[in-house]
Amino acid sequence: MSSSSTTTTTTRLLMLKASDGVTFEVEEAVATKLGAINNMVEEEGSEDLICLPNVNGKFLGMVLEWCKKHANNNTNSDKGNDEVNKWWDKEFVMDLDQNTLYHLLMAADYLSGTELVDLLTEKVASMIRGKKVEEIRETFKIKSDFLPGQEEEIRKKNSWAFE
Amino acid sequence: MFFLTEDLVVEILARVSDYRCLIQCSLVCKRWFSLIFHSQYFRGRCFHHHNENKSQSSLPCTLLFRDCHSYDFDSPKCPSYDLFSKASKILHGQSSTSSSSSKYLDFLGWQNPIIRASDKDLLLVQRTLQQFYVCNPLTKQSVALPEAPPCNVKHVSYGFVCESNSNTTSITGSIIKYRVVLLTLTGPLVFRRTIFSFSSEKGEWKESKFPFPFLRIQEKRAVAYNGVIYWQLLFTYEQWELIMGFDPFEEVEKKAWRLIRFPEGYGCGTEQQTSGETCIGVVRGRLRLWQSFRCRERLGEFTLKAWERSLSHDTWLLVKDVAVKLSAGLFSEIMNVICLHPEDGDVFFFSHKDADYEDEGRGIYKYRIGEDSCFGKVCDFMDVTHRPVCNIRVFPLVHPWLPTKIPALPCIERVEPSYLRI
Numbered sequence: 001m002s003s004s005s006t007t008t009t010t011t012r013l014l015m016l017k018a019s020d021g022v023t024f025e026v027e028e029a030v031a032t033k034l035g036a037i038n039n040m041v042e043e044e045g046s047e048d049l050i051c052l053p054n055v056n057g058k059f060l061g062m063v064l065e066w067c068k069k070h071a072n073n074n075t076n077s078d079k080g081n082d083e084v085n086k087w088w089d090k091e092f093v094m095d096l097d098q099n100t101l102y103h104l105l106m107a108a109d110y111l112s113g114t115e116l117v118d119l120l121t122e123k124v125a126s127m128i129r130g131k132k133v134e135e136i137r138e139t140f141k142i143k144s145d146f147l148p149g150q151e152e153e154i155r156k157k158n159s160w161a162f163e
Numbered sequence: 164m165f166f167l168t169e170d171l172v173v174e175i176l177a178r179v180s181d182y183r184c185l186i187q188c189s190l191v192c193k194r195w196f197s198l199i200f201h202s203q204y205f206r207g208r209c210f211h212h213h214n215e216n217k218s219q220s221s222l223p224c225t226l227l228f229r230d231c232h233s234y235d236f237d238s239p240k241c242p243s244y245d246l247f248s249k250a251s252k253i254l255h256g257q258s259s260t261s262s263s264s265s266k267y268l269d270f271l272g273w274q275n276p277i278i279r280a281s282d283k284d285l286l287l288v289q290r291t292l293q294q295f296y297v298c299n300p301l302t303k304q305s306v307a308l309p310e311a312p313p314c315n316v317k318h319v320s321y322g323f324v325c326e327s328n329s330n331t332t333s334i335t336g337s338i339i340k341y342r343v344v345l346l347t348l349t350g351p352l353v354f355r356r357t358i359f360s361f362s363s364e365k366g367e368w369k370e371s372k373f374p375f376p377f378l379r380i381q382e383k384r385a386v387a388y389n390g391v392i393y394w395q396l397l398f399t400y401e402q403w404e405l406i407m408g409f410d411p412f413e414e415v416e417k418k419a420w421r422l423i424r425f426p427e428g429y430g431c432g433t434e435q436q437t438s439g440e441t442c443i444g445v446v447r448g449r450l451r452l453w454q455s456f457r458c459r460e461r462l463g464e465f466t467l468k469a470w471e472r473s474l475s476h477d478t479w480l481l482v483k484d485v486a487v488k489l490s491a492g493l494f495s496e497i498m499n500v501i502c503l504h505p506e507d508g509d510v511f512f513f514s515h516k517d518a519d520y521e522d523e524g525r526g527i528y529k530y531r532i533g534e535d536s537c538f539g540k541v542c543d544f545m546d547v548t549h550r551p552v553c554n555i556r557v558f559p560l561v562h563p564w565l566p567t568k569i570p571a572l573p574c575i576e577r578v579e580p581s582y583l584r585i
Binding site for chain 2: 102125128132136137140142151154160
């Protein structure tokens, strides 16, 4: 497959197979935005079909959508593109529900998409900022596992932060 | 959520930018608590993110305006106004910043805490003639200093400077060493001065000689910058020409003192202009000197010049030279620059007051360069008397990401083996 060359540039196409069998055909330059795939591609004699048993098709699709945008915009690097990327990123994370955010973050982390992890962790941090303990617990459905008295003790120690 | 890997939780929490919120996070569950307070890796990531963002965003800051005419230990609370930046409001929380009257220092528990100096997020506060406290008003921590040597309160210049010791920085707060300096007149000779300095590690006051007996010091203009205290010097009547620096951490006396000339071009306005107020301050960790020039014919405007001290070469660099148009109702002749914004080089504060005027323009204003005729009133003038001189002092606090922790003083009275000491 990779031997098919055109007059302009040779674009190697990779097949990525998600845990649920869904496959994606993407250009190498797009997929290698992900560190994990980049490593596999760099290994000599690598195949064009890459199986990703830890990522569901829905989220792999989203991750690749992000990669595509950033790979395209990186090719001609001027300042305007930086702004476009930022704006696009903002749109990308704006309406993510928690479940999607969670799976996307796991997928991005598994695939070593460092920039995407940055973007998503920043998004989660922004959901924490300005909130109180109870609100954070509620937002992320976390139950307190402190023993009775422990929580009060910590509150007392840092009382200024709870006034 | 959140069954995320530890690394991801660390990345998320390390991006929570204010410490108040991080404390809230530490109470969410045991896992978050131990990450925040006990993980070396988390600490490293936090510092990484905060250093990365430092150049782009400014730190939260709080400006404490005080009318020091009323600085008297026995008098009721002196007129004051506390201005919190947006980020500072978040850091301090709703309750501490929403009330109109200043309650910021009420936690100290006495009526009229007199602020003498500030550095980073710490204040030097005086309670009685010989009783000083160092406090962090955000975390409401305060440490009482041992009794200071008696000084004539009318002739003291106060200095306070701290130095962070990066080796002892922990997630519960960075620990510092600090110095308190009293520069005081002694004896009948007007120019005879003595230095008393207090060291946080030794827990003692020490007396030393002032090496420039011929210099006069303008007491209201002391700023701390980079571990050194700077005073503007008064040579001849109303002519500022030198800045005196004192590094109280320096053991060798000769090396501790330095004199800095004013920048070239200082005092040079156009022909019709007269030099006005000079003001030194620290802006984003650099020493700055401002001067305003007013024009007799045109009271609706003035010129501002600012120089910045470069860190590497000991030189001044002209960084601002702007003509400022005043809003209607404001007059340059009764205007004094009283403070620079510690985190924004384009912003300054000035007072607008005259003994004869009783107009509505009296007050403290904020102005941003480039926004002409756009003067935001910060607060009314606090001083209700008719004195011509403005005596408002401003103490800026810049809150680092980790609130500064004031170290406990060593016990010096009791003789204990050193390993028993705290």
